[in-house]
Amino acid sequence: MKKPTGKVSAFIQRYNPPLGGGNRPGGPLGGPVTFMFNPNQLTLTKSASWIPHVVRGAEQVGIPEFSGSEPRTLALTVFLDVTDSHDxxxxxxxxxxxxxxxxxxxxxxxxxxxxxxxxxxxxQFQTVSFYSYVSQVTATYTLFDSSGTPLRATCELNLTEISGSKPGQNPTSGGRSARRVHRVVDGDSLPLLAHREYGDPTVWRVIAEANDIDDPTRLAPGTELLLPAPDEFPAEPARGHEPTAGATALPWRR
Structure with a gap:
């Protein structure tokens, strides 16, 4: 008969971001942020994007087109309380x-x-363990000592998956051969989309050119972007650094 195991604490490990545009993080950044109290609730979300097709004058709507799976998101609460500790x-x-x-x-x-x-x-809860970025942290302080030092806080964290896998492949061509449409959400950027779609954030200019984007720093949520298939890339894709504020023209255009 196995002996009962002790408490397994949840934690968040930070990693250095890949500096060369890779799809794997660098080494650990500091030690793990161990939870003082394990969460009593986790909210995991996975969604798919579909493009509705409305047929004008028809009695029924057209068949929607699947445009891709959205990254997983994880919402969790970190409860902090030092009233009974030396810290x-x-x-x-x-x-x-x-x-x-x-x-x-x-x-x-x-x-x-x-x-x-x-x-x-x-x-062993692997379903909620994936590389991600933190899109938001909200800290609510609820208890203070007489000097105003906070003793208790609740932190709400929102994590969004960063896929470490390569884009899906077509068994005949060895790569994606079809265009996709992506609906822009808050936090999207052209380098991020290029990283998710092609595994290389430096090819963001190809997406910009395909959508006639003159100012790559402005992506309005809800906008639908055409994501070209890799076999549509020029022989030497236009590559460059992340777009900077104030950019008004793409350098390979004449």
Missing amino acids: RTVQQRVETLLTCCTPTRASIAAKAPSPPWVKFTWG
Whole structure:
């Protein structure tokens, strides 16, 4: 008979973002952020994108077109309480979580600013353990000592999956041979879309050219973007760094 195992604590591990446009993170960034109390609720979301086709004058709608699977999202709550410990503040723990939304020093030095990648882990619960980015951290302080030092806080975290897999392949051509349509959501950028679709964020200009985007820094949520198939790329795809604010023209256009 097996002996009962002890408590397995949930934690978040931060990783250095890939600086060369790869689809795997760098090494761990500091130690794991271990939860003081395991979460009592996790919300995992997975959705698919479909493009509806309305047939004018028809009694029934047209058959929708599947445009792709959206990344998984994970919402969780981190409860912090130091009223019964020697550590008399939760500020440092909250600030560590906030760094998940700010560029790392190494990425800034490499002129490719990016927040760390993260992975939530809780024992053998693999379904909720995947590389992701933290899209939002909301900290609510609920208890203070007489000097105003926070002793208790609740942090809401929203994680969005970063796929580490290569784009799907067509068994006959060895690569995707069909165009796709992507509906822009908050947080999207052309390099991020290029990374998800082609595994290379530096080919964002191909998406910009296919959609006649003159200002790549402005992507309105709800806009539908055409994502070209890799076999439509020019012999030497236009590559470049992430678009910067104020960009008004794409350099390969004449």
